[in-house]
Amino acid sequence: MHPQPRRAQTRQTPAISELATPTADAEPVGITAGPDDALWFTENSANAIGRVTTGGTFTEYSVPTTGAGPAEIVTGPDGALWFTESNVDQIGRITTGGTVTEYALPTSGAYPWGITVGPDGNLWFAEPGAANIGRITTGGTVTEYALPTSSAFPLSITVGSDGNLWFTEVLTGSIGQITTDGTITEYTVPSLFSLPIGITSGPDGNLWFTDAGATQIGQATTAGVFTGYDLTDTLFFPFPWGITTGPDGNLWFTENVGNDIGRITTGGSITEYAIPTTDSSPLDITTGSDGNLWFTENAPSQIGTVTP
Template sequence: MQARIQEYLLTEQDTAPYGITAGPDGALWFTEQKGNRIGRITPDGEMSFHPVPTPESGLSCITAGEDGALWFTAYKAGRIGRITVEGVITEFALPGDGSAPFGITPGPDGALWVTLTAAGRIGRVSLTGEITEHALPQAGCFPSFIACGPDGALWFTENQGNAIGRITTDGEVREYPLPREKSGPVGLACGSDGALWFTELLGNRIGRISTSGELREYELPAENARPHAITPGLDGDLWFTEWGSGRIGRITAGGELTEYSIPTEGAEPHGIALGSDGAVWFAEECGRIGRLIPEGPGVPQA
């Protein structure tokens, strides 16, 4: 599949865009780790920004909640944030110090589920801000990205535990160790094939795990690509960022891989999401938002 990439330069530099998600308003919403703002960009490139009240909060991942708002994690501040499409921000402090929330996703119960990397826990945040936490069996496992599976459970990567985890809404946890040591799983998303797909930052692979625990792994063509985040596309494929190589990758359900180079050198892409326009949007730590538009025969329509 052919594709072209557009990039949009942010109004301020050194803000380090990180997470990105599609909003209910048709725009893309993103976090700035250094800028401490939540950004919004429309499909035609118009931007607006909303400063987060807590300074230097270390904004990380962002997702759309079932309440029509965007929810995000503040890694350094130990908070979960909520922003309406009008830009009204509410913050909820997590109990205890040093929990370092990172991944976030809506669960089948309507709540937000988050990974608490430093605490080694999975948290649940109700739409009113009530927080409960579930400890993971493996100490120091560093849970990272999290996604809802087709089985009604939450699936997550254990970056330092070298495993994929599963937790039910009742808090029952199961872990699936990866076959090779020091794979460093990070990004995770549910594919249209009913499996969970994940990135191996250190292993330089894309992985797939079925809800029954069957694992497959696919080596990336680029050396030291450092794949980071992953998201489903329109036609059963998945798209992912290659933080190390400055590329966007695509993998089909059958494991066929394609890579696309980002024009800006040193882009450092992190978060990635499918937009309402059918394009694949991604956050570049270098201070840009990227948009990849698939082209050519056989491209599905949004």
């Protein structure tokens, strides 16, 4: 018998598709996988929370406070969705049935942005305007912790493999850590012109973040050791923004100015894929229940999907 020839293996390019939100000029920002297998997202300019099924059916729910500016959103431990209201210093909660409750923050000008679920069963969020990290219980009790650096401008927040909360400090080029009892440590990113934006916990137990200033994707151990990986698209300022762990065990990120969706392996290999709509201004990205990546396109008011 003669051996059969081996077929060459090729890697398929991820397919990117786009869906327009029902409301024009909604300007979606945050997106998360909901407990109902749908994707939930914020409509910053339309002052609404949107829901889209993996089949592409949309529903929109108005936020009660006018001009709230909903920003980031996450599924809470109570089965509701929790979101930040950046313009009015409030945290919002919406059930999967569309009932919205709002909680005022103690600090004026907090400009709440990133939000995540902590290991203690509370919601933790960043207050860039006040240089605070906030915590809110599912009953609505808010506690705020001032950062050691008042000019830090904390933006995004996630839970690390060490059971602490980790966040980006945009204006000081640092990554911060806060324990659930409020102890804060700050680590300076060694990359030149560092401007950390988004952050997530990777499958390798490290923190991964987008570094818009250094044009890199950064990796940080929970001990504060950093590694930076240069983006392929370095001819201009791609401004990487959101980042998440994908279903394939890689990190996926958006390039807000570069108009790409990027993928980086835990070994640092980067691939970038162009979004069909020009100047779409992609922001946040998450994994849906269908195993695809879902992301917000702020400028054209669209929701994008990537099949990895």
